[in-house]
Amino acid sequence: MHLDLTPEDERFREEVRDWLVDNIPKGRAPTGRYDFREFDMNWQKTMYAGGWAGISWPKEYGGRGLSTIEQIIWYEEGAKAGAPDEGCAFVGLNHGGPTLIANASEAQKSFHLPKILKGESVWCQGFSEPGSGSDLASLSTRAEIDGDELVINGSKIWTSYAQVADYQELLVRTDPEARKHGGITWVICDMKAPGITIRAVPMANGNEGHLNQVFYDDVRLPITNVVGEINGGWKVAMSTLSFERGTAFTARQIRLAKMVDDLVDRAKTKTGPSGKATFANEEIGRRLSKLRAETVALRGMTFLAVAKNVRRDQPGPDGSMLKMMVSRLGKEAQQIARQLMGNDILIMGHETYEHFYSFANSVGGGTDEIQHNIVAERVLGLPKSY
Amino acid sequence: MDLHTTRDQDEIIESAQEYLSRELPADRSITQKDTALSGRQWRGMADMGWFSMGLSEEAGGLGLSVIEEALVMREFGRYLAPPQALGTMLAAHLAVDAGETTLAAALASGDRRAAIAVPAQGGTTGGPATGAYRLVDTDQADLAIGWSSAGAFLAPMDAFIGREVVAPMDATLQISTAEGLDAGKAVWRSDNDGLFNARARVLTAAALTGGAEAVCAVSTEYAKVRHQFGKPIGSFQAIAHPLAKMATRNEAALACLYYAAVCVRDGKPDRDLFTASARSVAYYAGYDNAVASMQIHGGYGQTYEYMPHFYLKRAMIYGLVGGGVAADEADVLEADSIII
Structure with a gap:
């Protein structure tokens, strides 16, 4: 060690x-x-x-x-x-x-x-649908095989950067008769293909450049765009979800650590309505200290996960624990920031804008609820809870 | 960079688990009448080398590092070994540091035991405070150790003035109060390089982490066998999700503990940030997991005959010793930056 x-x-x-x-x-x-x-x-x-x-x-x-x-x-x-x-x-x-x-x-x-x-x-992800969120395998965007082409009809949502993307990792249902995980195919979708319409979904902070809904109206993709087997898309999609939840968070952790340092500095210098340093407010002090200690612990978690990964064939469920921690701490940091901002929260500046983004952390890339399920089943060996 | 235990370290963990599950299974607490381990039980632990493993070979120890000590202490937390074990391990270090070699040998061999002293009003003081104390796990102990970031003292039990055994918060332990301390009888050592407090924080964090893991395991087991509405309660998200949170707190506590322990062994510049963070994170893991466990166990969780309250009480005790979590929390905020 x-x-x-x-x-x-x-x-x-x-x-x-x-x-x-x-x-x-x-x-x-x-x-x-x-x-x-x-x-x-x-x-x-x-x-x-x-x-x-x-x-x-x-x-x-x-x-x-x-x-x-x-x-x-x-x-x-x-x-x-x-x-x-x-x-x-x-x-x-x-x-x-x-x-x-x-x-x-x-x-x-x-x-x-x-x-x-x-x-x-630029790539975007076509996984979630208006009717299929946490229950991803229930997705219903259809792909009919027509000769050497797939013909896509349906809709995807929460698609980050769809409006500027060239390609999409698209999950479609190729066999409606198969059991739900069994009839899904992973295909590379050309975002310039005829029949694709993109609608921006404005976010709580007013941002219109992030989330989108994508509609597919007889979109034709060559069958050579399929990755893995036809009807084998679930396995392909799952092979890298844990990857996304692993090292990809490292940069976010450092940004979180910087934000926490900044909050501590501000709490030390800012005075509240009573004239005392905000720091002297025991509640903020304790919350900041807990937040900071847990942010420090994240560094250990990252390296412990890396150490475990080199000793096993594929990443374990540790990524889900890391994701839950990073999301929770990010939200807590933004809650403390809101207290320090006071009434300036009324102004939609950079800080307020970021504040509203923080709520998406525990939803995007698999909700916290799904991460809890993964940890309950794969770390603790509990029965399926849904 | 490798935060994993080595093969030798895994063997230390396995032998501790093998011994403790046989000699000191955690559920002994339910029927335990005595508030101390017998001389035979205590000497058995000493014979495993656990009270001297971190001392140098010249000082009669095994020359192992704070990492190995922490791995054993984590098992002590898991098996609800008495807090005297933490007190005695730390007391042996203090005795060696203070040149009290005979005392160190007596602690290492299991001849003497150290209870843990905390000032009645909490907080940290330079030098042994002469005011009132609360003493944890005094039965069969002839010494008590107290420490803070300023330093540590080791005092014979008769140095505590007006000592009285009181009704204990944790019925498996003897708790005493004292009106004062005759500081002249105590060995005191300033912690100038901060190493004593860093070690104490790591070992306390280890005991808390082991407890947090154990109470999660006990609750998970219960959630698998307890049926309601025709299913194991662990198949309901209202139970499964709090358990997943417990597992996540365990992972954070363990990872931070490992990182902090390496920092102490290798004298890394981030030592104090990581040791303070490790105790804070482990304390909330231990406490919050025990509270969640009491809820998951329903009515049984409120009874003496189920395990959650034992872990709750130990988490509270390990959160109070050595200046308390409040001191760690203050130090976490003291650091200029947490960017490594």
């Missing part, structure tokens, strides 16, 4: 730091409907050009072929240095790409993976 990096990893960290100092773009990503794509893709292109894209991806597809530890170092140093969020590159890098690596044909991999790393294609 130790916390030491190898000399190679230490060197890697130094290189990352040096590169970041000179290359992080100034300013925040724009928050309009379409304007962030250019910002996010430019950052991805910069990283690719510097040799920092796909740290743990195989070399043959343009990655660096390094370990999870190096990937974590990259995320940590980036977040510490204030590098932008992956933004609309998130799905391709953390979900679509890894799913292709694990399941796709050689032709699919060599076409798509380099484009993702080079910042040339």
Whole structure:
């Protein structure tokens, strides 16, 4: 049991730091409907050009072929240095790409993976439907096989970045007669295909550039776009959900730690209506301390999960515990921030905007309720509770 | 970077579990009449090397690190070993640090036992406070240890003025009160490098983590066998989700404990942030899990004959010792930054 990096990893960290100092773009990503794509893709292109894209991806597809530890170092140093969020590159890098690596044909991999790393294609996810949320396998978007094409009809929702995406990891029902997990197919959907309509779903903070509903009206996709087997899509989708819940959170953890540091500083200096430091308010002090201690513990959880993963064939349910913690702590940080903001919460500035986003943490990427089910079944061995 | 236990460490855990499940099963607490382990039971623990494992070989120990001590202490928490075990392990370190080699040897061999002293008003003080004390697990103990971030003292039981055995919050332990302390009779050592308090925090966090894990396991087992509405209650989300929260608190507590223990062993600069965080996180895991367990057990959870309240009480005790969780919480806020 130790916390030491190898000399190679230490060197890697130094290189990352040096590169970041000179290359992080100034300013925040724009928050309009379409304007962030250019910002996010430019950052991805910069990283690719510097040799920092796909740290743990195989070399043959343009990655660096390094370990999870190096990937974590990259995320940590980036977040510490204030590098932008992956933004609309998130799905391709953390979900679509890894799913292709694990399941796709050689032709699919060599076409798509380099484009993702080079910042040339944006991916979105087509999993949830208006009638299928936590019960994902009940999805009903249909795909009829017509010769060498799939003909898609139906609708997907909560699709982040659909309006700027080139491709979608789309789950469709190819066999309505099969048991519900058995008749699903994972297919690459070209978002420019005729028959696709996209409607923005404005969020609580007024953002219209994130969530969308996508409608499919006789959309025709070549059958060669299917990843894995026809009717074998559930296995393909599940193979990387735990991936998304693992190291992909590292950057978010560091941002959370920065926010908590900031809250502590503000609570120390800000005075309340009584003239006393907000810090002297025992309730805020205790909540901040608990929040901070648990945020510190997250770092241990990440490395403990990594240590367990190198000793087993596939990631365990630890990712679900990490996700539940990160979501809860993120929301708690925003609740404390709200108290410190006082009546300035009335102004829809950056802080208020982020405040309303925090409620989505425990819903997006699998609700907290589903994570609880996973932990109850897979960590504790309890019977199915639904 | 590897936060996993080594093969040798796994063997230490396994042998502790094997011994404790045989000699000190946790459910002994339900029928236990004595408020101390017998001389034979105590010496058995000493013979396992547990009270001296972290001492150097020159000092008569096994030369193992705080990590191995923490792994054993976690099992002590799981099996509800008496808090004297924590007191005695720490007292042996204090005795060695203070050059009291005979005393250290007597603690290591199981000849002497140390109860744990906390100031009646809580809080931390420099030097042994001369005011009133509450003493935890005094039966068969001829010493008591108290500590805070300022330092630690070890006093013979007769140094406590007006000591009285009182009705104990935890009926498996003897609790005493004292009106004062004759500080002249105590061994006192300032904790200038912070190492004593860091070790104490790690070991306390370990006991809390083991308790949190055990009460989760007991509750999970109950949720599998207790049937209502024709099904095991664990198949209802109203029960399964609180259990999942317990498991998540355990994972956070254990991971933070491991990280903190490595920081102490290797003298990492983030030592104090991680040890303070580890005790805080482990305390809330231990306490909140026990509270949730009392609810999951329904009416049985309110009775003496079920396990949850034993773990609740131990979590409360381990949250009070050594300056208390409040001191850790203050230190967590003291740190300039938590970006490592």
